[in-house]
Amino acid sequence: MRGTEREKRVITITVRLTREQHEILQRLCRLKNMSQTAYLATLATEQARQELLEYAVRAYSEGKASLSELATKTGLDVPTIMEAVTAVSGQDARAREAFLAAARSLAKAHQDPGFYALAVKACASEQ
Amino acid sequence: MKARYPYPVKRKVTFDSSFWVHAVYLDLIEFLLQDYHLVCTPAVEREMGRGNPTGLKLMELMANGTIQRESARGETIRLYGDGERAAINLALESNLLLLIDDWKPSEAAREHGVEVVNSLIYVTRLYAQGRITAEMVLDALAKMTQRGTVKPAWILEALKMVALLRRNSA
Numbered sequence: 001m002r003g004t005e006r007e008k009r010v011i012t013i014t015v016r017l018t019r020e021q022h023e024i025l026q027r028l029c030r031l032k033n034m035s036q037t038a039y040l041a042t043l044a045t046e047q048a049r050q051e052l053l054e055y056a057v058r059a060y061s062e063g064k065a066s067l068s069e070l071a072t073k074t075g076l077d078v079p080t081i082m083e084a085v086t087a088v089s090g091q092d093a094r095a096r097e098a099f100l101a102a103a104r105s106l107a108k109a110h111q112d113p114g115f116y117a118l119a120v121k122a123c124a125s126e127q
Numbered sequence: 128m129k130a131r132y133p134y135p136v137k138r139k140v141t142f143d144s145s146f147w148v149h150a151v152y153l154d155l156i157e158f159l160l161q162d163y164h165l166v167c168t169p170a171v172e173r174e175m176g177r178g179n180p181t182g183l184k185l186m187e188l189m190a191n192g193t194i195q196r197e198s199a200r201g202e203t204i205r206l207y208g209d210g211e212r213a214a215i216n217l218a219l220e221s222n223l224l225l226l227i228d229d230w231k232p233s234e235a236a237r238e239h240g241v242e243v244v245n246s247l248i249y250v251t252r253l254y255a256q257g258r259i260t261a262e263m264v265l266d267a268l269a270k271m272t273q274r275g276t277v278k279p280a281w282i283l284e285a286l287k288m289v290a291l292l293r294r295n296s297a
Contacts, residue, residue, distance in 0.1 A: 077174060095272050
């Protein structure tokens with residue numbers, strides 16, 4: 001089957017709901033002016049994609065898998081996984097502190113205060 | 128008499144997705160194209176996707192023939208993801224330098240005898256060659272620190288090298 005034909009093919013999944021669950025779904029879809037099928041399809045896809053991304057970020061951060069391996073497993077592209085890793089690790093100040101501490105030690109060891117000044121400037125421009 | 132070439136013959140190299148993303152982010156593509164003849168495997172191309180700037184940059188350079196598509200005939204290494212496996216196997220089979228920023232597959236490649244270079248070593252080399260300033264190389268290292276997508280020990284090693292190069296050039 002060619003790529004475009006495969007992409008257009010629709011898969012049917014049956015979802016069993018209690019009367020109460022269905023009522024909630026119906027109310028929301030009425031308010032959103034959306035069919036229940038469209039709502040469930042969008043919700044499930046977005047949620048699954050988000051969870052795949054979270055899984056990839058966690059597995060990469062814990063050193064359990066490489067980026068390429070995670071791209072193969074999750075079907076996400078590598079840049080998307082890397083951006084998500086950066087969004088999480090960018091909030092961690094420890095990496096920046098370690099970088100500056102190393103630059104300070106090297107500047108002292110080599111009697112090159114300008115080196116530390118450049119490292120501080122580089123870090124400041126990244127914030 | 129030996130002929131003298133104004134520029135050395137470019138070495139053929141391949142790369143994995145992690146290196147390419149960092150190379151675009153650090154603005155290294157022009158330098159890479161000056162230094163190497165780049166080839167990319169279809170698996171790495173697929174892993175880059177089409178909906179992001181790094182993937183689009185690769186697509187553009189492959190479409191105009193600046194970067195060529197190449198695959199390994201066999202599969203010596205069977206571990207890891209599609210892209211890194213393809214890149215390692217191509218490097219191994221064709222004796223290419225492998226540009227790679229992901230630590231695990233980089234180690235696997237090295238253990239199989241592949242010559243590997245990461246973006247931090249590459250950017251430090253540009254500084255050693257006087258093609259970028261100390262400010263630029265430290266800026267790149269700070270950026271990579273902030274990203275958290277390379278092994279911190281590699282950043283530290285690059286930082287040490289830059290400090291040493293600065294001392295030696297003083």
